[in-house]
Amino acid sequence: MSTAALLTLVRSGGNQVRRRVLLRARGLQDDRWVTPTCHSSTSEPRWSRFDSDGSGRPATWDNFGIWDNRLEEPILLPPSIKYGKPIPKVSLQNVGSASQIGKRKENEDRFGFAQLTNEILYFAVYDGHGGPAAADFCHTHMEKCILDLLPKEENLETVLTLAFLEIDKTFARHAHLSADATLLTSGTTATVALLRDGIELVIASVGDSRAILCRKGKPMKLTIDHTPERKDEKERIKKCGGFVAWNSLGQPHVNGRLAMTRSLGDLDLKTSGVIAEPETKRIKLHHADDSFLVLTTDGINFMVNSQEICDFVNQCHDPNEAAHAVTEQAIQYGTEDNTTAVVVPFGAWGKYKNSEITFSFSRSFASSGRWA
Template identity: 35%
Template sequence: MSLSLIIPNSPIFSPKKVPSIFCKSDGSSFSSSPRTNGSQQPPSSPLSLSLSSPKSSLPISSTPQSPSSPLKSPLSIRVPKKQLLFGTDVAPVKRKRPGRIEIPTSMAVQLGFAAETPRGEEEVQVEEEGYSVYCKRGRRGKMEDRYSAAVNLNGDPKQAFFGVYDGHGNSKAAEFVAKNLDKKVMEEVSKTGEDAIDGAIRDAYLFTDMDFLKEDVGGGTCCVTAMIRKGDLFVSNAGDCRAVLSRNGVAEALTNDHHPSREDERDRIEALGGYVDCCHGVWRIQSSLAVSRAIGDKHLKQWVIAEPETKMLKIKPECEFLILASDGLWNKVTNQEAVDLVRPFCVGLDKPKPFSACKKLAELSSWRGSFDDISVMVVQLQHFLF
């Protein structure tokens, strides 16, 4: 490789005799070397700097430049094109294209996001008879959402338990609850009569919370669960995971989010000696947590309770499907929008496609700018009609 600095108008060098690779010679062709193939060498000069390496021809651009393009500097540096610094006027370095990520083009333009993670950590896909689940990792760190599903309970195909859990702080609480809450609910329900099932579910939540706190690992999780039993649907929640029913295409929220901004929740917290304030537009307990109920959160347990709110209803023919999802969905998609998107995949088809609906919902929320984990479960209620 040869590197030379040429000073215009030098009495020693003549530009006509030493053509540059950046200029056309005779208006028609480039010279690939600053020296001829003959044995004659140009005289040395203190103004000429030459660095030598094994002889090789210098690469040049395959696309001729305009003969009218002026040099930007009186100094011409002969180096291979790939060694030129990015941002020069002559030959910018080509950036290596990043790996492809399967997201909508419009989303990439709007959000400018191009992260790449192992697929196993990025999403969860489940498609089973009667329900489907899709979980998509957000852009804040590791996936902290979890889900649970138990069908054919006690050998009865019309009994089932489903849950979506949105962890915060870490995924430990969500993992613990996903493994244990359904069993605890079934255990408590078996001890009581049909008229006290909501109380049994409440006890199961509280016992699960107590068991997790004994683990002493920190973190917490919001929960939304649905138990189907003898044609009845019991929906419970603690936190801001939400359950939405489609009743002949009309969205019906079956849960109320537990936020510190709720008047009854704020009154409860303040009565216990806590306080609620707004931090950067978000209402929080003790300037910390943005939900007022959850399993875990030992450091805030005095105010953040695990007691759920439960609603029971009969599954009727007009009850089409149930959507259980974390706030990663609901922060960007309204209840009715979710029902409108899912319905064409689940109603009026010989072969419903609830999994496709779950994935479409998650993609919509992500496209609208959600940075949180997004977990969506669709339960086809007609499958459990008693």
């Protein structure tokens, strides 16, 4: 797409943009209308954003490479010119979130999302264990730590890695200076996403909270759980002098205590190979195909698989409803853990739906034994 055509698309503000603007930029001719929204004076015909030419054929942003997601967000001009295709703005107002205590005495999950700079958005979930202290610390300080690193480092994967390590060191200093000895055994998972220019998505994660991208209605896992079941993780634990023991449910734990091999906090297990260095992943969004990013804690992940999460979210009208639907579904399936979900809508929001979702009473009954 030429810069001139892109400028025309954005300046129109969604009002009476003809497809011929783009086609002429390529030396083609086409008289069909495509832009969804049109506001006109009383002397001009009024156009519907779903039927711009009155032909009965709905018009969508697919013609421009993104879907008409009904969120009515503007196009980001500088990134669209930079990448040569329209990039819709991801607004924090449309981000959905939900967190439920389940049957636990306390909700140790934390989550957050924020606009860090004009170009970068932040989304995160933290699942605390051994008390909420470590999750609270990350929730309070991670944003500022990332902000301090951004002017010094262009690579967002490096930024997140440095931020995780710095937060872990800072929490260790805080815990050792505190009179509260329980801080030494408090820890948390951390799954943090940064979105730059509405198109560059970078994920960093420790523990077993997850990030899933829904592309063409199918889940794309952006994180891998850090558990002793992974051969590489188990070998590191053993090399550092730690050991893996299985509980009565057949679940492996580091030194018989921790179900994950990487975390923030858990200071008493640092010498046993539990590290704070995250695994990272970078991906370029395709707004014509990508519906949403969802961050979830293990109270959801142990009960609802990735495809089911995509299907539940795709049935919902808005991301906030979707976040609540996912957390509540996990509870219906039998989880007793805290459940937290953050849903970030992208260009293809509402494009892929699956009407064949059924509730499994047998799984719900069977899964209840997991927490016995």
